[in-house]
Amino acid sequence: MGNKIHAEVLSELGSALAPERVLTAEADRWSYSYDASFGVYPPECVVQPISTEEVVALVRIACKHNIPLYPRGAGSCLSGGPLPVYGGIAVDLTHLNQTLEIFADDLVAVVSPGVKTGDIQKAAERYGLFYPPDPSSSGISTIGGNIAENSGGPRGLKYGVTRDYVLGLEVVTPEGSVLRTGGRTVKNVTGYDLTRLIIGSEGTLGIVTKAVLRLLPKPQARRTMLAVFSDLVQSGRAISKVLTSGILPCAIEIIDQACLRAVEAFRPGGLPIDAEAVLLVEVDGHPAAVEEEILQVAEICRQLGSVHVEIAKDEQTRERLWFARKQISPAIARIKPTKISEDATVPRSQIPAMFARLKQIREKYAIDLVVFGHAGDGNLHPNILCDMRNQEEMQRVEQAVSEIFQAALELGGTLSGEHGIGTMKAPFLSWEVGEVGIDMMKRIKTAWDPLSIMNPGKIFPEPGNDRLVLRQ
Amino acid sequence: MGNKIHAEVLSELGSALAPERVLTAEADRWSYSYDASFGVYPPECVVQPISTEEVVALVRIACKHNIPLYPRGAGSCLSGGPLPVYGGIAVDLTHLNQTLEIFADDLVAVVSPGVKTGDIQKAAERYGLFYPPDPSSSGISTIGGNIAENSGGPRGLKYGVTRDYVLGLEVVTPEGSVLRTGGRTVKNVTGYDLTRLIIGSEGTLGIVTKAVLRLLPKPQARRTMLAVFSDLVQSGRAISKVLTSGILPCAIEIIDQACLRAVEAFRPGGLPIDAEAVLLVEVDGHPAAVEEEILQVAEICRQLGSVHVEIAKDEQTRERLWFARKQISPAIARIKPTKISEDATVPRSQIPAMFARLKQIREKYAIDLVVFGHAGDGNLHPNILCDMRNQEEMQRVEQAVSEIFQAALELGGTLSGEHGIGTMKAPFLSWEVGEVGIDMMKRIKTAWDPLSIMNPGKIFPEPGNDRLVLRQ
Missing domain, CATH: 3.30.43.10 (Uridine Diphospho-n-acetylenolpyruvylglucosamine Reductase, domain 2)
Known part of the structure; x- marks a missing residue:
């Protein structure tokens, strides 16, 4: 072409x-x-x-x-x-950003694809409502992009991902017809679920021109705490224990030692740089419930070996606790010129095992690898810091990335939790979904887009693309 | 054939x-x-x-x-x-019912399709966990059937439907390959969402042979109340007010006067047979939260004109309050030999309007029509009581059913909230999804099942089937 x-x-x-x-x-x-x-x-x-x-x-x-x-x-x-x-x-x-309407009685928002996700969240809040998906990019990313990639975020643990909040879509098909899927109700089993087929299809099956989103009542309160662990495996056990104690936090984030050190070097704030891991836990809901739950979570963390627990007393402290988490990306980006952000996701019981595998990979390929992410739902973000101009290093990085994917799949996980396949992971698709999976997906693609007009070169492996993450 | x-x-x-x-x-x-x-x-x-x-x-x-x-x-x-x-x-x-395994640390269950939904719920509870979807048939229905029809239930309001709890599937395709979709993690954007394409496809795209289900921590407490309204429209307003007050009940059920009278005639228990509507509201979660929330809901109902509110003080009272709801189906089945149970669903703000339309339809066609259902998520169950042997009556019933579908769609709703399309609603599919929707669905069907082996005659309208609900 x-x-x-x-x-x-x-x-x-x-x-x-x-x-x-x-x-x-x-x-x-x-x-x-x-x-x-x-x-x-x-x-x-x-x-x-x-x-x-x-x-x-x-x-x-x-x-x-x-x-x-x-x-x-x-x-x-x-x-x-x-x-x-x-x-x-x-x-x-x-x-294409003209529509952002909140229908409070229906707990529904109707939006154009070009509307920013953060603006939807703010509009919903004005009605005491809540749009839960919160990709870290929500300040700039559009809802159309979130739908294309089925974006997640820290709140996925309790609230799920974009897929769980889209009730209906208007889509222009690859042949230029207007398709309306789903509707305005949570319950809808009228024919095939085309809404969710479109979500996460990365623009390969049509162009979304309108979306109906599901909103929730806004939780009335939230409490946040940070727990420091000298042993990473114990932090994993604490997560399991919390989740089998009848408590469902809205976020459980993990930050490894390398990230802690990077953030502390970037913006010194007294982070525990000798800790193997820090957990950031947030609960939301009814004020009386979160008050008690945050104390229970703290107690569980202490019982499972946390050397230090801090519960935020006010919004200002909460912001300080989240600050470290939010500074990770800029902090690690300073280490080297190239930053490769992965989102390999494993069943949450396998988080300690995945950390062990990542440690081996870091040593085997002598790469700068740091890990943080949404530990509560198993969605880790291993980040490799490197220099694109250093070909020898990049060869090691290529091999390391491929081994990260392999590790995630061997532990029962997935290639991509929330970033999508795009071009970067397309060569690896068959590792996870198999040849049958690719065949059944391609049948849909071909049936909907016989000319292959819509976003060609994405999701599916292409001939000659030999499992290279970083195509130049 | x-x-x-x-x-x-x-x-x-x-x-x-x-x-x-x-x-x-x-x-x-x-x-x-x-x-x-x-x-x-x-x-x-x-x-x-x-x-x-x-x-x-x-x-x-x-x-x-x-x-x-x-x-x-x-x-x-x-x-x-x-x-x-x-x-x-x-x-x-x-x-095909050999597997029912709970992986508590992963908040996951792995099940064979023949396992009963109720058995999954019980198995999860033994680990302090919770499988939320609760179709009224869960004591006998299988998870495979629930997946095929994307079954719902009263808890859909807070917890969603079967679709929201299936993470991965093993499916035998219409040509006899084994397809594995999704996985064990909530976050997964690796290729098209074939998991949710299969859910609700009513056995037309393959046979599910295994499913990975998502579980939640079991809510620690629940409280239940009943509110009697002499005015149906006011009960609808009370629902809206509750849902915009930061409270998300796990169920808001509505029972109309005709159902109340039928139940009272069937099993006398002092139901308010002069009321236009009764709401049954249940909240679940943290004990302190539900304690306060149930009082708030009661207060909202009183403010909006409820003539009587009863909060269950103990499990025994809770069961008594639910008893009326659970007796509706057997009670109304006594009225006439044939019972047609619909599940037209509307945006929740349209519930009063839908009740008004149903009242008109009842009068216009002189039929026995009663209404109950999951008002919190707009999923009503209009039931028509009739006699299949009475051809003249059945003609009126046919027209009434068709008008119920029309009313639901005109109010922005759907043909089917949780029962599926099957044979009964296939002739009406284009009313909701349009010719473009049918075309895009059929392309998938044809691409996956070129011989049309899998459950032919379902979902899609067939030639000669002239919008008849009750094919003999």
Whole structure:
């Protein structure tokens, strides 16, 4: 593919949208050539539709001329989801952001794909309601991107992920029809669950133009604590004990020693840099319940060997406790120029085993590997710090990443908990879903998108792509 | 189709399974000819596989000879899901029930499809855990059937439905391959969400042979109350007010006057038969929280005009309060020989409007129509009591049912909240999902099941089936 955007196509796009929302200048093409993962792939042109009708017209033009479409939201994807790997048209959906309506009595929000997730959370709160999914990027990421990647976040433990809060969708199909899935009710078994087929399909099955989201009553209170462990395995046991004691925290985050040291070096604040692990636990709900539950969690942590427990007394202390967690990404990014953020996820009982495997991998390949993540739901973020320009190092990193995937799968886990497959993990897909899984997924892709117009080059392994995480 | 099961097929089935688990006697065929909906369709033969391998062999034989397969669990389906409408082979999966394992540290259960849902709930409770979906049939229905129909229940309001608790599946595809979807973690975005595509697909995309279920910590306490309203609309307002006050009950059930009278006539217990509606509200969670929340709910109900509120003081009173709700089905079944149980679902703010529409429909068609259901999530159960032998009455009933569907859709709801489409609602599918929706669903069906072996005659409208709910 490539070099398909000739004058006729541009003229059709300009008539269907508006000439000023069809961009071909080199600076524009480069602005849409990357996401938060790796690789730079400039599209041949960028379009900025503002309505479902414009998306329909766009898709029909792309079909007519057989041009690949690369939908994108804010571009904060960590797996290469929006990268225009075969050129074609980048579809910037951030301008399709007109609708953000809260229907408080129905506990429902109706949103356009370009609306920022954080803005949905704020709008819901004004009605005493709550949109639980909280990817760390929620301040900038769009709900459309969250739906494409089925984004998670710390609250996944108690509240699940984006998938659990989407009731219905309007989708422009790869052939330019308007499909409406699901509806406004939590209960709906009318035909196949196309809503959840679209969620997490990374823009390969259509373009979402509207979403109906489920909201919850906003929890009235929350309490937060931090527990320091000199032994990582004991912290894993504490997590299990909490979860089998009738308490379901909204977050249990883990921070390993390497992360603690990186944060302390970045913004000194007295973190326990000799600890093997720190757990950050938050409970939410009824004030009386959280008051008692946070004390129970503290007691369990102490019983299982925590050397220090601190319960936040007020919002200010809570923010200080979360500060360390939130500084990890910037702190570790300072260590070396390249940061590879993984999201291998294991059944939560396997967290200590996964930490042991990660330690072996770090030593075997002599790499800078730090670990933090959402321990309560088994979703770890091993991060490798390296230098893309150092080819010898990158070869070791490639092997290490591949071994991290292998370890997660051997422990009963998954390649990707919340970042998606995109380009980065596509070569490894068969390791998890098998040839039968790929076959059944591809049958859907082919049946829905016979021309392979929608985001080609993603999810499925491509010939010649020999299990390389970092395609240049 | 039909008359395809000749000696060669029987011999192949006998070798693949075991002759004693291949049944062709007339009594056996009749035993598998019905479910809890309408219509009697004896299969040509019944098989009882006990392993994945046997299911694979069975599917391959069916493909070779082009014989339809009709998977079934306990047969408690209310929409015709398991009915062998084209003869062929009924696949009794209740014998595939060997596995029921709880992995407490992972908050996961691994189960065979023939295991009863109630047994999973009991097994989880022994570990202090909780499997939330609670279809009213859970004492007899199988988890395989629940997965096929995406079953709900009263707790859907707080806890969602079966879909929200299935993490992974083993499925024998319509061509006899073994597909493994999802896994053991809540977070998983590795490729398309085939798990949820299978859930609710009513056995048309494969046969589930194993499931990994998500469990929660068991709530430590619950409190229950009953509120009597002389005005139905006020009861709807009370529901909205509760849900926007930061309280998320695990159940809000509504019972209309006709149901109250039927129950009181059946088992007199002092029910308020002059009330327009009764709400049954249950909260669960931390003891201190539920204690306070139930008082808040009671206060809201009083403020919004409830003429009488009773909070259960102990487990015995709780059971008495639930007794009325649980007696509705047997009580109304006494009224007339035929009982048609619908599950039209509307956005919860539309419950008063839906009640108004149901009242009009009752009067317009002079039918016996009573209403109860899961008001908190908008999932009502209008039940029509009639006599199948009275053709004139049944014509009115047909029209009334069709108008109930129309009303639900006009109010932004769905044809089916938790019973499925099956045979009964297939003719109406396009009303909700449109021609584009049917097309995209059929593309998946055709791509996965090119021979149309798996449960043909379900979900999709068939030529000549002219929007009749009750096919004889």
